[in-house]
Amino acid sequence: MSEKTAAIVILSEAPRALAERVAALIGGAVHGPARRCPDAAIVFDEAGPHLRALFREGRPVVAVMATGALIRILAPLIADKQAEPPVVALAEDGSVAVPLLGGHHGANDLARKIADDLGGVAAITTAGDLRFGVALDAPPPGWRLENPEGAKQAMADLVAGATARLDGEAAWLSASRLPFAPDGTVRLSVTEEARAPVAGELLYRPQTxxxxxxxxxxxxxxxxxxxxxxxxxxxxxxxxxxxxxxxxxxxxxxxxxxxxxxxxxxxxxxxxxxxxxxxxxxxxxxxxxxxxxxxxxxxxxxxxxxxxxxxxxxxxxxxxxxxxxxxxxxxxxxxxxxxIGRARGTLFVVGIGPGGEEWRSPEVSRMVETASDLVGYSLYLDLLGPLTNGKMRHDFDLGKEEARVRHAMELAGEGRTVGLVCSGDAGIYAMATLVFELIDKGGVSDAARRTAIQCSPGISALQGAAARAGAPLGHDFCTISLSDLLTPWDDIQRRVRSAAEADFVIAFYNPVSKKRRTQLAFARDELLKHRPAATPVILATNLGRDGERVRFVPLAELDIDDVDMLTVVIVGSSETRLVTTGDGRQWAYTPRGYAAKAGTGMQIGAA
The missing domain is CATH 3.30.420.180 (CobE/GbiG C-terminal domain)
Structure with a gap:
């Protein structure tokens, strides 16, 4: 079967418990429609496009849905029997598991395993499996078939009454119910010798x-x-x-x-x-x-x-x-x-966005699914929900960033596949930088330095805040962290003054903390020297999570007590404007000059 994590697809909450049981059994994740199953491990908008995307990427699929509907969805993609992933249709009550596609590539085995666990029936229909207990085109692990294109005719001949001859040793063939005879017309050869298959021969290669x-x-x-x-x-x-x-x-x-x-x-x-x-x-x-x-x-x-x-x-x-x-x-x-030995370790450095599934990229979800170990701040790991099922969790407190990153890198150095989980984007005020800094400065073992590293982007807090507010980042902007734990306050002050003078839209990260209450006030006062008092300020709190709140205040009225560590502060430039749409909702945008370039004769609602 494919090494990719299986997708157990449901269309409603009704079979959720069944799907979770199957996911635990075969090591997969439950995929559900966002409008009906918003807390599924993976959510999607429409079932058809999502199932086709899973099939294209070669992911095993167990779909709790009608076989006819599943066939119609996947029919346009069915082209290469040797390349298709396993696809199983499962009755909503678990009574029948039907391997629709990829029967010899894991679907038959999947259906049997699921049916055995649920007390149902595996509807196996492939002739070779039923009659002979073996699939000639799908040898077991440790074996390869050099000419799989010949297996269909060989199996058809055997089903029609021909006998087989085994040249060489293969216990999995000898133990089958194939009709062997010394003069069999279907020749099954086992050899490591570098030669081409001859006519009428299936040539099996033991990986020795x-x-x-x-x-x-x-x-x-x-x-x-x-x-x-x-x-x-x-x-x-x-x-x-x-x-x-x-x-x-x-x-x-x-x-x-x-x-x-x-x-x-x-x-x-x-x-x-x-x-x-x-x-x-x-x-x-x-x-x-x-x-x-x-x-x-x-x-x-x-x-x-x-x-x-x-x-x-x-x-x-x-x-x-x-x-x-x-x-x-x-x-x-x-x-x-x-x-054999161990694999080269892999470190996935992933940004999960603000935390909600709807803002997490498919690539990040796939990396998390693939990982054997997940390392991160406990809250971030909790936000992954069912995606952490079956994974080894390595939880760290806030403030233990270096220990967190070093631990993840050393785990990968042991040959594991590790997901280092960050909120927002891993490369923006997050852990990706520390990964490469530890490599650069010799802060990890040689084994950790030899791991394969992949970074995957996430929706950053500034992007989330900007999207909720409209388009405040429509022209030049910058980000500044107001935390002086790692950056000298003098450097932060210089950056604030420079950005204020250059009239950038500014996204402030880490604006305040329990002990740090003066930095944002300094930034506000400095900005007021260069832009109007009415300049829009966006305060975005708990983005993508329960308690989300987005507010607009004029720069001159920015109250530090209205801001906490879960708030992103975006201060507009002198050009940033507020606009109200017909439904009464207010939006912020920073024009880039498109309207001016087009002239003043813009036609609204032209046919």
Whole structure:
């Protein structure tokens, strides 16, 4: 089945408990319509576009809805059987689970698992599963089928009465109910040999081999791939029998190694120097020079052997190019990459906006779903609601920012997939800056520095406030934090004066605190020297959360006691205006000059 988190889609609150049970069972999240299920983990506006988007991105779908409706929604997208994700239609009472699409790519297994848990029936209709207990085009983990396009005809022949012949060993095929005969006409071959399939043959590849790679820092990608190809060719092994590319954890961020893995469509896995050194007695080319540099006597051979396991052996000893080494190991049986060494850790630095689902980007939601661990201020994690289900939470108090970021980075350094959760946008007065500062100044371990980092934007407080108020940021603007905990007050004063003189619209972050009551007053008084007393000021509190409140006050009447730490203050420029629409609602906007450019003869309501 797809490694992506499953989406359990409901259309109303009625099957909510059922969907939550399925989500807990298969490790997914409940998706519901915003107008009917506003507190679902993921909300959407319209079911059709949302389901099609999930299907396009290859996400497994369990939809609690009628099969006919689901078929009609997805029908325009159905094109490639080999690429489609699992899609299961589930009756609202849980009585029937129907694998509609991707039966051999996880849908049948999903339906069985759900039905077993709910006491229902899995409506499996694929002929191979029903008659023979096996899907020829969907081998189990650790196996690949070189020519899946031939599976349909092979299965049709078997269903029609043909017999099969197994050349090689594959317990999952031998244990099936396939009609085997010494002279079977459907040939099922199992081999690691680099050769093309012959007519009438399904060619299965056990993933028994590991390519160990060592490299200098910054080694050319093309050189690494060329050497890897040469080693496989020397062994006469197909790349489809590779389970993973392995190396020392010092190279977890080495582009050449990851490029080799991507070239063969396998994961990159890593071992510590001490783990590789346990293989020293089995190395064919131990090196004291390598030991002095890395702490083990061989990277390429050591990684190949460590991944292949105690019963594994070297097939091709270390081969060298100018800046890369490679070796090939073989295990006696197919390997599960998840049990080999560890992956390169990933750190998602995400901004969840003000907190409400409706303002959280789909990319951020996907990253949170993917993460194994979530790190953040407790309130921010709580705002994620059901998205935290099944995740390891690492809660921190407000004010523990550096400890929070360092903890997230070190978790990722252990090979985990970690979400560092921030409110608003992670790169605006938030944790993304601290991530890179710790890397720059050596504040984290080497393992943490080697993780893969992805930052995803969120709706910032200033954007939320501006949208609620109208368009006050329609022309040049800036943001200034009034907190002097990390920035000297003299610097803040200089920035306020400069922004006031330049007539920027200004969004003030951290305007006040319990102990800090004078900075906003200073800013107000300084701004009054450069712009009218009636300049609109927007006070936006609890944006996107319960208790949201947006107010307008003239600059001269800005009262510090009306502002708290949950309030964003936007002060207009000398050009910012207030306008009232027909419904009596007031809006703020800062003109950019479009009307003046068009002339004064603007036509309103022209046909």
């Amino acid at each position: 081999h590991i390519l160990g790679i060592g490299s200098e820092r910054g080694a050319p990608v093309a050189e690494a791939i060329e050497l890897a190809d040469r080693v496989l060719a020397e062994a006469g092994i197909t790349p489809l029998s590779l389970a993973a590319v392995a190396s020392i954890d010092l190279k977890a961020d080495e582009a050449a190694i990851h490029s080799v893995a991507e070239n063969y469509g396998v994961p990159a896995r890593f071992f510590t120097a001490s783990e590789l050194e346990t293989e020293a007695g089995r190395l064919e080319n131990p090196s004291d020079i390598v030991f002095a540099e890395t702490g083990c006597h061989g990277v390429a051979e050591g990684a190949a052997l460590a991944a292949a396991g105690a019963e594994g052996r070297l097939v091709v000893a270390k081969r060298k190019s100018r800046r890369v080494t490679a070796a090939l190991g073989r295990a006696p049986r197919p390997l599960d990459p998840a049990r």
